Amino acid sequence: MNILTTLVEKTQEAITQLYGLSDTNISFEQTNSKFDGDLTFVVFPYLKHSKKRPEDTAKEIGDYIFNKMKAIKSFNVVKGFLNIEFSDDYWLNVLQSRIDHGIQIPEIGVNKKIVVEYSSPNTNKPLHLGHIRNNVLGFSICQIFDAVGYDVVKNNLVNDRGIHICKSMVAYEKWGNNETPQSAGLKGDHLIGKYYVMFDQYYQKEVKDLISKGVDKDEAKEKSSLMMETRNMLQKWENGDQEVFTLWTKLNNWVYEGFESTYNRLGVNFDKIYYESNTYLLGKEIVQEGLDSGIFFKKEDGSIWIDLTPEGLDEKIVQRSDGTSVYITQDIGTADLKYQEFKMDKFVYVVGNEQDYHFKVLQLILKRLGKSYADGLYHLSYGMVDLPEGKMKSREGTVVDADELMDKVVATAKKQTEELGKTDGMSSKELDELYEVLGLGALKYYLLKVDAKKRMMYDPKESIDFQGNTAPFIQYTYTRIASLLRAADKVNFSLPITFHSIEKELIKQLNAYPEVITSAANNYNPSEVANAIYDLAKTFNKFYHELTILGELDSNTRSFRISLSKTVGETIKHGFGLLGIQVPERM
Template sequence: MSLTNIIKLRTKEAIETLYNVSIDESAITVNVTKPEFEGDYTIVLFALLKPLKKSPDALGNELGKYLVDNNAGIFQSYNLIKGFLNLVIANSFWIKFLSDNYNNTSFGRQQVSHKKIMVEYSSPNTNKPLHLGHLRNIFLGWSAAELSKAIGNNVIKTCIVNDRGIHICKSMIAWKIFANGATPQSTHTKGDHFVGDYYVKFNEAYKGEVKTLEAEGLSAEEAEKEAAIMKAAQQMLVDWEAGKPGVIELWGMMNGWVYEGFDETYKRIGADFDKVYYESQTYLLGKNLVEAGLEKGIFYKEEDGSVWIDLTNDGLDKKIVRRRDGTAVYITQDIGLAVDKYEEYKIDESIYVVGDEQNYHFKVLKLICEKLGLPYAKAIYHLSYGMVELPSGKMKSREGTVVDADDIVDEMINIAKQKTEELGKVKDFTEDELTDLYETIGLGALKFFLLRVDPKKKMVFNPEESIDFHGFTGPFVQYTYARIKSVLRKASTVDSQPLTEDKNTQHSAVGQQSSANGELLPLEKEIIILLEQFPATVEEAATLYDPSKIALYVFNLAKTFNSFYTEHSIANAESEDKKTLRIKLAQLTAQTIQTGMHLLGIKVPERM
């Protein structure tokens, strides 16, 4: 149980004892005490005044005195400032916490399984390689899944591959026209990049044809319809849906090239999935649900035969769920796929990691599922995130201005190499060790930069800014971890005996300190307070699906430790007990940084 929850529980018990009034813990607000006041945690009294019929001063003094008198191992003293009860936590509490956890490799994680959660992320198209926007999606989805695991949930990571449709046919037609039989192997090109190049070639050729037709007197709209290459792509889509063997064979071959490329990128960036769905296998799902919805009067049919749902009374719009020719639309597929997921895994929650341009789509999906009475409807959650832009602005796939994921990873590793060599501290590394180090730093910088921002916010990615060994970056946290590990190697490890006060000090619960004057120094205490907050931070980040809270936490922890280490020696501490305390403090700090960074998908090097 976190200290915040302990304070709430003890406060509830105190109120029941003092005033014979039962109060819910949720009505008790506990905050970290502001730096300008004495104390560690603050109970906000205002919400308690009316039900307890007490003035702020009377309640604060009575409650504060009771908590200190009856919880000697937790509370040392209190002070009252205008409706805020500031509590000073006993040093013995902090030292016991450190002794109990410094060697706990599971610190911050819950072991009991609660719910079954499915997290869907990546969702690439097979007409182009993964790009920078996909990276934010993948890192966010992977981290959200790992955070959910950390609080005890059973998590299934999934991906839906958009492997059919007109955009796929565009790449296929362009390959038939321009490739002359070339393959990724013959051109020494990664498969997804190879196919993506033909998607760009299609759009270049299409623009050229439209321009020519406009010069011949057609309107822009007519030219776009009459362009031969577009007609060919549209016919190919018809042939694909009809199962024409030659088209299916080409589709399978080109998608195979892309999947090989995707797998290479996923492996490099540390992404993985428990189950992959393919749109080609799911796009017909949901058609039976449309029929069921028509029978129930949830959907209605227009004169042209198309099927719709009217959501205007729910503050939305009318939405088509089946075309007049009987074919499914995207929302129909999503309804069907959601059923498929639920029936296979019996999930309690289904998380969709999709950009905020699809906010409306997921509102509609959830509402339709609710109206159909589907059992998973309430479980649908759209983890919406803002787009990633470059300093130069938005990226466009069809114009070839998107930054490919592989290219940005290469750039990050190169910058990591350059920055690290400038520091001149890797002369004793082997070539293999340097290769691994540069990849660890480069990928760490990329992931940290993309995850440190609240998912709901748009962001601008600047590679140079992301690799700064002194800023709010992954390399800063990685460097701090490596620094702590170096200190621990030099200071040697300690046994698992509990921390004690100096040899000349009599043992007692409250007097269990480890410095010459029996007190924790301010920076020692500040680090321990931060460490105690880690499990609660993990739970909050997991509940909100917000890895940025972990990024901010590990940065603050690293920054605080660096401040401590600048001021205080570990190896040459004032006493053996103080040395023991600081080694344990360093061990738990390193373990917590490692766990926190893992939850972001980031490795930490043992040395830098």
């Protein structure tokens, strides 16, 4: 029996007995660390029924439950706050049970399937910092869902066709000289990115020239020969032109190879990959369906719309007058495809918050269409990553490249580790792995510790800082524990034991950990896990500093401390696993 449920039960009983009030919504919160106690009950809401001062009301309720529960050691009252403290035995049993049964996570997702779409890159240029946030976030939330029992499908929808890739194709055809990733010594995605940039440069120049000849700006953009060639290329692609198709395949494959290595290094992967070139025609039957049932309507020019003004939004086009589909049509189609394929209970899109409106509309349309799965749609909307100088702008070359960034953090990890010189006896292969674990850990943690919904600042200097709220700090804590355990005998401790307040604090944090995971899952927010693990590491370091472990003379206490340390280490490793970050045994 969970102590919290008993506590709620007894408190309800007290309130019924004392004030004749039943079926109230009793809730406890963690006691603020500045006060004594483990859990706190706030009595203010009950004052009008008790008709007594806050202090007296809290005292009354406290007396009642104190007499009914052995596990309560004491309670104290500050104003309207009833702080309850559990017995040491209770906390020791919590640790013992944790040691016996491992981390017990409430299985809130059991027998439920969830499809998480993340990453979803365009194949015209390499990944950048913003994509890293997306990937790391998407992967982590999948780990978290998995931990709470969901059947998770990691899904990527690759945006491999359209006008953007045609731009690279046109540029490559014109100026590429059959260059290959090998001949250029570039990753495939970087090579294609080079041509995309090249296209844009020539295109801008052409538009500028046209304008200087007196052509109107919009017209210049239309009339640019490069743009016309690109549209022509797209047309040919859609008509299945063999030559264009061959070129497209070649360039895209290079990009995939490049992405593959970036994904590998980042440690992310997918169970199901959709390619837009296969799915972009989907959704048209559904549009027809909606038109037949009167949910959509046709305008005079033949374009098809939905009226969302009753929901406070606008009219939204779902099919062009020429019969071709728009972005949202494809999304309707792929949502349906996902459902046909997976019959999922929930489906999540990890996409930046600039598309908030789009996903609101998508969900509304699916609801209007009567799709049973519409309620399961969730847009995990994350904020953009800013630089100290402001927004990342590809035009101004301030975009932080993913591969370069990873190189940089790993190099920093190497430098810092060498300065410390604690890695004697490790092979160069082991060292290289270690630098990856530390460098990428630092980067991922930096991105994950911030609430996913919020926009964040990426400060290059701070991200390679290894002190404070960082992955290396936590990894260091882990290696300390690992080192400790290498030197320790196998141990058991027995009750009772008297323990220090820091030890109790550690047990409380360990005890709260499973709830952190379910909360992170419910809020689609890995940062909750990151912050909990950080707090745990911080508390452990304090414990480690203030108390001796291996040198403790009382063998029962020593065993207890070793067991406690071991459990902390396991929890750090587990939490970091949920974030997609590894921990080293030595560093």
